[in-house]
Amino acid sequence: MLNKLRQYTEANRNSSLELLKKYVSYPSVATDSAATHQCAEFLVSVMEDAGIPTTLFETAGNPIVYGEILSENENAPTILFYGHYDVQPPEPLEEWISPPFEAELREGRLYGRGAGDNKGQHLAHIIAVKAYREIIGQLPVHVKFIMEGDEEFGSEYLTPFVQEHKELLQADFVYISDGPLHESGVPLIVLGNRGVMNFAIEVETATTDHHSGNRGGVIPNAAWELVRLLQTMSDGRGKITIDGFYDDVLKATDLEEELIANIPYDTQELAEVYGVKEIPFDKHEFYERICFQPTLSINALGSGDARLVKNTIPAKAIAKFDIRLVANQDPDHVFSCIENHIKNQDIKGNVLVYKEGEDMLPSKTDARLPICFKVIDAVKEAFGGKEPIVLPVIGGSLPNAVWTDILKIPAISVPYANPDENNHAPNENIQVECFLQGIITTATVLYALGGKK
Amino acid sequence: MLNKLRQYTEANRNSSLELLKKYVSYPSVATDSAATHQCAEFLVSVMEDAGIPTTLFETAGNPIVYGEILSENENAPTILFYGHYDVQPPEPLEEWISPPFEAELREGRLYGRGAGDNKGQHLAHIIAVKAYREIIGQLPVHVKFIMEGDEEFGSEYLTPFVQEHKELLQADFVYISDGPLHESGVPLIVLGNRGVMNFAIEVETATTDHHSGNRGGVIPNAAWELVRLLQTMSDGRGKITIDGFYDDVLKATDLEEELIANIPYDTQELAEVYGVKEIPFDKHEFYERICFQPTLSINALGSGDARLVKNTIPAKAIAKFDIRLVANQDPDHVFSCIENHIKNQDIKGNVLVYKEGEDMLPSKTDARLPICFKVIDAVKEAFGGKEPIVLPVIGGSLPNAVWTDILKIPAISVPYANPDENNHAPNENIQVECFLQGIITTATVLYALGGKK
Known part of the structure; x- marks a missing residue:
């Protein structure tokens, strides 16, 4: 299946990139209501074209785009993809090499505001669903999508929407791709945030x-x-x-300790990156302080x-x-x-x-859940056997408590972008290989969840 | 002698006030070199008119005005009067009822920038010397005057001048009138500063x-x-x-403790004036903290x-x-x-x-010195028997170490202005009675120093 997927992704490379370029051309900064609406409508059309029946929900903020496509297997598990189509303001404009909303392909990267954060990443989810159906046919899982337009300003309207649409959004877990791979280029899986x-x-x-x-x-x-x-x-x-x-x-679980023990750790390198004299912690204490x-x-x-x-x-x-x-x-x-x-x-x-x-609110998904193992294994397979780094918690804050505490389902983040994606900065970009690998990873996860090998 | 002095002061009330009005009309803010020079030259003429041979010394800053008139009694002690003819900037101008450099007499006060700080106070010294000579004749002490033009900006040029003119300035003590009487209206004598x-x-x-x-x-x-x-x-x-x-x-001396014990003290009133909840100190501790x-x-x-x-x-x-x-x-x-x-x-x-x-630098004159007792007694007499409050040290800072640490002579401050003189603020003023009492106090001190009663 992976081989077919790689062939398909390669064959459709240009059309996928063209779609992302078009998507990036919408200047969907959350404060620009007209632009976000146009972008949301474009997103609906992209999802519909991918065969996913989709609805645009108005909110007190920008629209929430919801789509779902169910498996014929009623008892199949449900995956909920979350993403956001709004982008950071592009300023300072003069520091961009090419205009932020005219995506440009240079040296294997697509440059443009939102290329990595987050349009390129959730577009990979959408294309993966389309690819899966074209290559294999029947989806092995029920698939739901929720895309919001206010993430960069704090996701203020997501919580009430989720509270009011618990049944619609019910799923076995939420799958999020945002942020970059580990700095070493190894895939990263994140299970929580402070x-x-x-x-x-x-x-x-x-x-x-x-x-x-x-x-x-x-x-x-x-x-x-x-x-x-x-x-x-x-x-x-x-x-x-x-x-x-x-x-x-709470204390870290034994499994969380084990996951942390597997993370590469170099205090000298970190001290240089952070611009401090030293990092006076061993790996255990460092991650204890960040995660727990x-x-x-x-x-x-x-x-x-x-x-x-x-x-x-x-x-x-x-x-x-x-x-x-x-x-x-x-x-x-x-x-x-x-x-x-x-x-x-x-x-x-x-x-x-x-x-x-x-x-x-903080959010954490228990690493001991079977769904976590399934996703970890699928990501490893999609990356040709590279063992992913699994971070039980990241130090920063995300609105993921809407999933773990309101919907009460696991939330698993599998970021797809390159570590130098420059999100929130000028010359934001996504490496074409990261974008395409994102399609492959998503489809591999879908395949794995269906229980087929 | 005091009676004659009071009569003289009353008889010359108008001419003294006219002189002060004229003196205040010079806008001698230290940053205005032309105005301070003109003011210094006027001061020289005032002192010469009072019979005090006077010299204008150029410095790296504004001029220093020095005058002296010696007693025929060679063995008489020497008093050095210190004052400053520069003034605070008058801004904000719109808050003045009458223009700051057009002194106006209203309700028993002369309003104008410098009226209290410090022109009215050292002019009282000058007029007192003139009065003394006209009433009694021979001065009982050698009298020296030093007036600077940079006090409001930190007296930067006073220290080098004093260092270079130690012999010229040699005296038994320096007598300074700046700031206000005690809030109760009782005369105040200050012997040091932090x-x-x-x-x-x-x-x-x-x-x-x-x-x-x-x-x-x-x-x-x-x-x-x-x-x-x-x-x-x-x-x-x-x-x-x-x-x-x-x-x-250093610990406070027994005499300093005694002087402090005589100061009126009301913590509730102080707390209100300071805008704080409470002053949680007894009088001893309060002044220990301010003075020592x-x-x-x-x-x-x-x-x-x-x-x-x-x-x-x-x-x-x-x-x-x-x-x-x-x-x-x-x-x-x-x-x-x-x-x-x-x-x-x-x-x-x-x-x-x-x-x-x-x-x-800090500065302190030992209250046990005989000169202190003499001045205290003279001030008491000049105020009709009102016991002065003697503060061993004030909390603020003044350039008096030039006297106590360079010339190595006692420095005694006897402020003449009313407590509401508004120095450093709009509508600065001196009560006419304070100005005239300053003349009387100065002459009484001269008289007492001569040892005559």
């Missing part, structure tokens, strides 16, 4: 700034009070000292005006934070722990603590 | 900011590292925990951008500080203690510590 919660603390010690000479020693200093408070919250190196903060944090530990990052500190030399006792100080939450942590519980902690500290003046923005 | 030293600490943990999700937990955070460092330096409430910082700090303890104030904190919600691990963080130094502390020693302290802390990344601006 959540994120933003909050701020403001300390106000007086109604106005004071002269640091006349009043120095007898007036509380908001910056010092903030420092006093902060140092009660964390050692600043990963250990958070807030009662209850770790209440719901929450963080409390100070994003910003502000008090007085650090550009000036000004002899004042500042009356106000502010710190902004994000917390990366790990699976099973509840942002409301964590925030109430922070509020309680602050109440119990000896801080002069008024302390205000408040959340900012919307929380994004 | 010094000031500015410095900054920068922490750099990586070559660039990082994504707080992807890297959160494995990359040092500059803001957290700064917090870690800061909390090793002080408890943030006045106790500095840097080895050697307090090496040269150095401070380490954070003036500003900066890391990331506190106006945004941005999920980054900042690579840089900065804190700016001023230290108020007390008598006998050496800024170089203190700074080297800070450098050593920082070297010994466990901080990730590069830590840069550097001084900013010029240090101003």
Whole structure:
């Protein structure tokens, strides 16, 4: 089957690339309602052409495109493909070698905004379904597609849509291709991500700034009070000292530990890439900190005006934070722990603590589920036997809790793009080989899920 | 003698006020070289008219005006009057009721920039010398005057001038009238001030900011590292925990303690004025902290951008500080203690510590000196028996170390202005009664120094 698939993909190389070029030509930045609508309508036509009956759902934001094609085998499992047709804003335009919305083929890559993130990747899913039906015929699984148009601005309208369409979207698991392969070029499979919660603390010690000479020693200093408070919250190196903060944090499973043990790890290389003096962790601790530990990052500190030399006792100080939450942590519980902690500290003046923005929940799929093994094996086969790296959790945040916590199904990410895809940057691109391999990988997964070898 | 003096002052009230109005009309902001020169020349003429032979010295900044008139009694003590003829910039102009450089008499006050700070106060010195000679004749003391034109911008040119003219300026003590009486209207005598030293600490943990999700937990955070460092330096409430910082700090003398015990003290009133919840110190501790303890104030904190919600691990963080130094502390020693302290802390990344601006040394005159008692008694007499408040040290910083540490003579401040003089603010003014009382106080001091009663 793999051979036929490779032949088909090669034979249709030009038409696949032409389709992607056309798709990239829609400047579907989420804030441009007209462009996203046109892009969504084009996507509907592409899916219909691939034989997938498709509907455009209006939302309070940009449309959600949904399509499904069922297997004749009623008892077949269901795969739900998720992708997003909106793209990052292309600015700064002057740094693009070719215009962002006129895709250009150069040196084996297709350049254009959205080529890798995410049009090229979910188009590979669609083409794979078409290819499968043309080569083999009957689909071995029920296939559903959901594509949204607001991902780059936080997927605000995805959650209510999923909540309202649980039955429509019901599936055995969701399959997502976004982001790049592992830096080594080895295929990557990701089973979870951390959540994120933003909050701020403001300390106000007086109604106005004071002269640091006349009043120095007898007036509380908001910056010092903030420092006093902060140092009660964390050692600043990963250990958070807030009662209850770790209440719901789970230990890594044995299998997760095993998966991590298989990841290549070179601290010197990492230190260079990150621009830091050293990475003082062994592989176990490094991934423990990324995958299984929450963080409390100070994003910003502000008090007085650090550009000036000004002899004042500042009356106000502010710190902004994000917390990366790990699976099973509840942002409301964590925030109430922070509020309680602050109440119990000896801080002069008024302390205000408040959340900012919307929380994004953590999400994790249990690596021990049979579906995970099936996908891992299929990806390995599609990559000619290359053992995939399986990351139980990535450090960043994605809206995948809509699948694992609302639909309550596993979510498995299998990114297809090259590591230098320049997503969110000028000269975004996808290597043609990555795009075509994405078609092959998708079809191989479909085949494997059907239980046929 | 006091009666004659009061009569003379009253009789010459109008001419004294006209002289002050004319003096205020010179817009002698230190940055305006032409205006300060014209003002300095006018000052020379005023002093000459008062019978004081006077010279204008050019400096690298604005001129220094020096005059002296010796007593026929060669063994008489010498008093050196210090003042400054430059003024604060008048902006914002729209908030002035009458133009800042067209002095206007309203409701018993003369309004205009420099009326209180400092033209009205040192003009009182000059008029007092003239009055003394006209009423009594022979001066009982040698009298010297030094007036500078760069005080509001840090007295940069005063130190080298004093260093180069030690013999010319030699005196038994320097007498300064600047700032206001005590808020209660009681006369105030100040014997010292704290010094000031500015410095900054920068922490750099990586070559660039990082994504707080992807890297959160494995990359040092500059803001957290700064917090870690800061909390090793002080408890943030006045106790500095840097080895050697307090090496040269002196205990208050018994007399200083006694002087402080005589100061009226109302914590509720202070808390209201300062706009803070409470002043949690008894009088002893309050003045101990203002007069005899150095401070380490954070003036500003900066890391990331506190106006945004941005999920980054900042690579840089900065804190700016001023230290108020007390008598006998050496800024170089203190700074080297800070450098050593920082070297010994466990901080990730590069830590840069550097001084900013010029240090101003602390200055203190021993209250036990006989000259202090003489001045205190004379001021009390001039104020009709009102016991002056004697502050051993004020919390702010003044360039008085030029007198106590270069000339090595006592420096005694006897401010003449009303507490609401609005110096450094729009509608600066001096109460006519304060101005005239300044003449009387000055002449009474001269009289007392001569040993005559």
